[in-house]
Amino acid sequence: MHMPYLRLPRPVLLSLVLCAGLALSGCDTIGSWFGGGESGEDKEVQYVERPIDGIYNDAWKRIRDGDWEAAAKQFDEVERQHPYSVWARRAMLMSAFCYYQANKYPDAISAADNYIALHPGSHEVAYAFYLKAISLYEQIVGIGRDQSNTEAALVALQDVVQRFPDTEYARDATLKIDLTIDHLAGREMAVGRYYLVRGDYIGGINRFRVVVEQYQKTSQIAEALERLTEAYYALGIYNEAKTAAAVLGANYPGSPWYRDAFELLQEHNMKPEEDKGSWISKAFSKIL
DSSP, X not given: OOOOOSSOOHHHXXXXXXXXXXXXXXXXOGGGGXXXXXXXXXXXXXXXXXXXXXXXXXXXXXXXXXXXXXXXXXXXHHHHHSTTSXXXXXXXXXXXXXXXXXXXXXXXXXXXXXXXXXXXXXXXXHHHHHHHHHHHHTTOOOTTSOOHHHHHHHHHHHHHHHXXXXXXXXXXXXXXXXXXXXXXXXXXXXXXXXXXXXXXXXXXXXXXXXXXXXXXXXXXXXXHHHHHHHHHHHHTOHHHHHHHHHHHHHHOTTOHHHHHHHHHHHTTTOOOOOOTTSHHHHHHHHHO
16 A cells, blocks of 8 residues: 555545554554553653554544644654664654644655655655655745745655656646746746846846746746847847747737737837847747
8 A cells, every 4th residue: 555645534544554564562452553542641752662552552642633743753752662663664654744744844854864765665665755845845935035945846846756657646746846847937037027127137138048948838938038028128139139029929929928028129110030040049949
């Protein structure tokens, strides 16, 4: 059985633990692990040596109570106190999942990384890679802030798709990759617009060029071409301005961005005209 997918119903989580198929000594019944017991009443993890079934009992009580972080710490205890058991491996992944549910993303990533390092051949390792990727994805911030988490999320999501292409994790990661790339393109556009407003046309062009050359399939491409028309026109480099507008019109003829670019040139007795030798034309021809 593969690991559960994102926000899991409790029966699936229980099945996850049962599938390891290990009978624990000192445990009256498998079902008693999930019975709630009194040992989980104290919210703080008690760092005293305990049998595996007692720790699991506490962890599942915390899950039922919705206390995901406390549950994660209990699963951490399984690995700490019983590091060579089959249940230590399973608890490590459950810890990563619980930290993710608690929005403790750095802890989830750390637990997932530990699992990947120690159990690279495990059947559930795909889920560890996925948990790491979505924990990074959840930390993506607005385009006005540093995008290091966005870049790390993109790498991790692509890793899931490349390593486990036929899994449900890869399908979801593919959707998130598109959104992440669009976000990075949006960051370049925001910085480019900042330069443009302040008259730093070269700085703006450099940012819009990144979008044209690296993020061609995003929703930002039409605006990038229009902004290139503006910037090149302002610099008096009319050949590139006309080329940007022509490429924009050829590919997004109904776009309001093309209308703006066309009107800008028309006001100054020019019209869109593509120069096949322009970097814009060459870059965009590679897209098509």
